[in-house]
Amino acid sequence: xxxxxxxxxxxxxxxxxxxLFHWSLVxxxxxxYFTQEEEYRLHLYAGYTVLGLLGFRxxxxxxxxxxxxxADFVTSPKFTARYLGxxxxxxxxxxxxxxxxxxxxxxxxxxxxxxxxLSGIALDGAENRAGPLAATRLFLYTDIIAEIHETATHLGSxxxxxxxxxxxxxxxxxxxxxxxxxxxxxxxx
Numbered sequence: 001x002x003x004x005x006x007x008x009x010x011x012x013x014x015x016x017x018x019x020l021f022h023w024s025l026v027x028x029x030x031x032x033y034f035t036q037e038e039e040y041r042l043h044l045y046a047g048y049t050v051l052g053l054l055g056f057r058x059x060x061x062x063x064x065x066x067x068x069x070x071a072d073f074v075t076s077p078k079f080t081a082r083y084l085g086x087x088x089x090x091x092x093x094x095x096x097x098x099x100x101x102x103x104x105x106x107x108x109x110x111x112x113x114x115x116x117x118l119s120g121i122a123l124d125g126a127e128n129r130a131g132p133l134a135a136t137r138l139f140l141y142t143d144i145i146a147e148i149h150e151t152a153t154h155l156g157s158x159x160x161x162x163x164x165x166x167x168x169x170x171x172x173x174x175x176x177x178x179x180x181x182x183x184x185x186x187x188x189x
Contacts (some may be wrong), residue, residue, distance in 0.1 A: 013096055014066040014185040017056075022182055025053050027048060029113075029160075033153070035160065044124065044131075051117040054110060067096065073103030080104045094174045102170070105163050111155045119149035 014022075032046035061070040073082075083100040086092040092099065098106060125133025126142040138145065171178045181187045 009188050010183050011096070011189050012188040013067050013187045014182060015068060016185065017060060017064065018068045019182055019185055021057055021060070022052055025050065025057075025113075026051065029156075033157070044052055044120075047117050047120045050113055051121075054117065057110065067098070070107075073098035073100075074107060075100040075103055077089060077104075087173070090173065092170075092173060094176075099170065101166060102163075105159065105166065109156070109159050109163065112152055115152040116149060116156055119145055119152060123149050 005038040028046045028049040032043055032050060035043040035046065060068050063069075066072055080100040080103075083092055087101065095102075121131055122133055122138055122145045123142070125136055126138035126140075126145050127137070128134075168177045170176075176187060
């Protein structure tokens with residue numbers, strides 16, 4: 001069984017707000033996903049929670065701690081592609097914060113979650129004449145909005161699977177527990 005390095009070899013990487021955001025987002029997304037048919041009110045509340053969390057993450061991405069900032073992990077597509085090539089070859093460098101693929105995935109997931117939540121609000125306005133868009137004429141576009149919401153949800157689910165695979169691959173390649181790091185905030189130096 002692999003042992004955890006001694007405390008002096010560990011450094012704080014993920015601040016408490018990043019970790020709280022991450023696990024709150026996971027929880028809210030799971031609630032939204034599994035309540036879409038049976039518990040519509042809970043589905044709506046979970047969706048609004050996701051939207052609020054996205055707003056927080058956007059702000060924290062600019063003013064947060066070093067590894068929370070977008071400047072720390074948003075890279076060019078060329079750099080990300082080079083990193084993915086190294087990863088496939090089993091020789092990707094280790095990053096203290098997010099690696100280039102992880103950073104790209106974060107940006108894409110945030111964008112897809114924004115599409116999901118905004119299309120959900122639009123769909124509530126179109127189908128139920130409820131929510132902040134209740135007084136609009138979105139009912140004319142119900143089918144299109146529903147398709148966008150459903151397609152984005154499927155894309156988001158696929159992205160979660162790829163994200164989890166990336167966590168497993170990076171954890172094995174660099175012999176570190178990235179899930180634990182997202183719980184306690186620490187990684188080895």
